[in-house]
Amino acid sequence: MLKVMKKKLLVVITMLVVASGFIFTGSTSTEAKSNKVQYLGKYKLTAYCGCKKCSGKWGTRTASGKKAKQGRTIAVDRRKIKLGTKVKIKGKTYVAEDVGGGVKGKHIDVFFSSHKQTMKFGKKKGVKVYKVK
Numbered sequence: 001m002l003k004v005m006k007k008k009l010l011v012v013i014t015m016l017v018v019a020s021g022f023i024f025t026g027s028t029s030t031e032a033k034s035n036k037v038q039y040l041g042k043y044k045l046t047a048y049c050g051c052k053k054c055s056g057k058w059g060t061r062t063a064s065g066k067k068a069k070q071g072r073t074i075a076v077d078r079r080k081i082k083l084g085t086k087v088k089i090k091g092k093t094y095v096a097e098d099v100g101g102g103v104k105g106k107h108i109d110v111f112f113s114s115h116k117q118t119m120k121f122g123k124k125k126g127v128k129v130y131k132v133k
């Protein structure tokens, strides 16, 4: 009898843990949604990769010391956007991790893992850019 009770208690505890896990996950996703954005203006977008033509001796090493990653790394003008800033472009969130000699003012260089993709990306003008707070 006692054994059965213990088993039942264990089930209840397990259920509570699972339930609280759901609540926790729920609250964090609400937090993510409530993240405020600040409009930074219209920017010119270009693309670069780790090849010699794009990055010279730097390769995929960024100014922040991190390895550049497609879908995350962007190069910015530090006077406009501080390194480490989360930047929202066309609904995607990137991180300002790199700088570039040719990246000045309202210009963002988006990192890609292959040169072919940078060619495909080309240049985009007047793209609305937001800072994620």
Ligand SMILES: [Zn+2]
Pocket (backbone or CB within 6 Å): 048, 049, 050, 051, 052, 053, 054, 055, 114, 115, 118
């Ligand atoms: Zn390249």
